[in-house]
Amino acid sequence: MFSQFRDKLPLSEEKWNKYVGYFNRIEVPAKTTLLEEGEISKKLFVIEKGCIRVWFNHNGKDLTSQFFFENQSVASIESFMKKFPSPVFVETIEPSVLWWIHKNDVDTIIEEIKEIPELRDRLIDMLFQRTFDYMKHFFSFIKDSPAKRYQSLIEEKPQIVQRVPQHYIASYLGVSTVHLSRIKSKLLHEK
Amino acid sequence: MFSQFRDKLPLSEEKWNKYVGYFNRIEVPAKTTLLEEGEISKKLFVIEKGCIRVWFNHNGKDLTSQFFFENQSVASIESFMKKFPSPVFVETIEPSVLWWIHKNDVDTIIEEIKEIPELRDRLIDMLFQRTFDYMKHFFSFIKDSPAKRYQSLIEEKPQIVQRVPQHYIASYLGVSTVHLSRIKSKLLHEK
DNA sequence: TTCATTTGATAACAAATGTTATCGTCTGCC
DNA sequence: GGCAGACGATAACATTTGTTATCAAATGAA
Missing domain, CATH: 2.60.120.10 (Jelly Rolls)
Structure with a gap:
């Protein structure tokens, strides 16, 4: 490991x-x-x-x-x-x-x-990185629609979409399970 | 200073x-x-x-x-x-x-x-604190309605509500200016 | 002061999203 | 193999939120 x-x-x-x-x-x-x-x-x-x-x-x-x-x-x-x-x-x-x-x-x-020093700095970098990740996620809530957030998720964190039951993903994106289902369906039929 | x-x-x-x-x-x-x-x-x-x-x-x-x-x-x-x-x-x-x-x-x-060491640890603490703040803000987007987020803002960061023009606050909360105005109006008339 | 700009409230309508209920499929388990 | 529970799609309807437009009040600069 x-x-x-x-x-x-x-x-x-x-x-x-x-x-x-x-x-x-x-x-x-x-x-x-x-x-x-x-x-x-x-x-x-x-x-x-x-x-x-x-x-x-x-x-x-x-x-x-x-x-x-x-x-x-x-x-x-x-x-x-x-x-x-x-x-x-x-x-x-x-x-x-x-x-x-x-x-x-x-x-x-x-x-x-x-x-x-090398490891200490790496620890501090890790903490910064974690903050940046949260900032990015937060930004997506003020600038994107749920549909856009779902598409970004597919692109940026495909593992989540592939391995996680959909009803857990819904709350992560801030929408109901029904609406996430609608978003998926709409994405399918548009293409 | x-x-x-x-x-x-x-x-x-x-x-x-x-x-x-x-x-x-x-x-x-x-x-x-x-x-x-x-x-x-x-x-x-x-x-x-x-x-x-x-x-x-x-x-x-x-x-x-x-x-x-x-x-x-x-x-x-x-x-x-x-x-x-x-x-x-x-x-x-x-x-x-x-x-x-x-x-x-x-x-x-x-x-x-x-x-x-004392200052180094304080720097690391600051970074943690910043991450926690972002997490908290992010949580509010998946668990609260815009109206609830506005009420929390009044309680937790009154300076923002008092000193910042409302249309800047709207996007910070993830809603349109019109809807924030509605939220305020509803809060007023309910009490 | 006066005028232009910024800010905010409100109405009317459109679009997005939530809720509840139903149904079909799949999966794990005995 | 069959059954119970988990999972997901969909419909119908209710509610929330966005958009556009208009107006009034506050503010700031000349």
Whole structure:
């Protein structure tokens, strides 16, 4: 799982083995809840195989805010970093193979990493990138119609359209399941 | 402008004076463009007095994505950090008193600050906070109606409602000016 | 002051989107 | 193989939101 990064990170053999040793492999079926709303997130997951969604309940409606696939790391970021009760659920969509690491061990790694300028800067870059991604998604809500957002999704994140049940995608795009179905149908018949 | 921070930052007198010396004070009228779309952002602004909006043109429509007030710093963040052509305009709304600093000097400060763990961590915290803010704004688009978003704005960012012309607020909330006017009217007549 | 411009409210109509209900298909499971 | 539940399409209707146009009030500049 992690060997692909081995030669890209300036870490001693000793540190590398220590860090990799923190991770635990698990296999879980589809629809497994990895974190409950209200719980304080203690685990960060990395996906070897499968996919995961982050969702929350709003007045009885199941609203999905994010999707994750192979090689991405997943947590309720605010809960994990700041020890707040999680506002969201984290749940597998497909049967998945995951590696998880405890928050204490992440903290250890981050503290040590900050002393290595190259990795520290990479961490900061990652945080910037995450902000840019959210900005982009937010922009699409003030400038595009739902139909346009769906088309962008097909182009920019085809995995979502291909692997995720449609009713989860609907709330992610901010529309009802019925309307998303209409959008798809219209796209088909126009071409 | 900056003396309020003097005793809160672990900096030598020498460094402090050097950093403060990087800043330039300007006074500008309302509707002054501080950064054009397509331009590469070289200046970071701090607002002493006044307010600023960030906006972009989409198919001839003027869409506002952010507002800034006293003591906030403003730039086209992606352009400033990564030297990309800015996707947005930056423009004053009110006559304003601003302090600006050149990107080169910001880079100098950031590089030096990273060696001070307390400030380095504060920088990282700031980046997290910015991401959380965007997440929250994004959530409101998938869970709330425009009317609810407007009410939240009144509660959480009253400055915007009080100081910003309404047609800028409309696009920020993702609705037409006519519809925002309807929302206000409905709120009034219900109470 | 006076006039042009900006800003905001409102009406009338068009278009987009939500809601509820029904139906068919598919899938996993026994 | 058969069944229950999940998933998605579609129709009919209700509601929300956008568009265009008009008018009034506020604002700013000469």
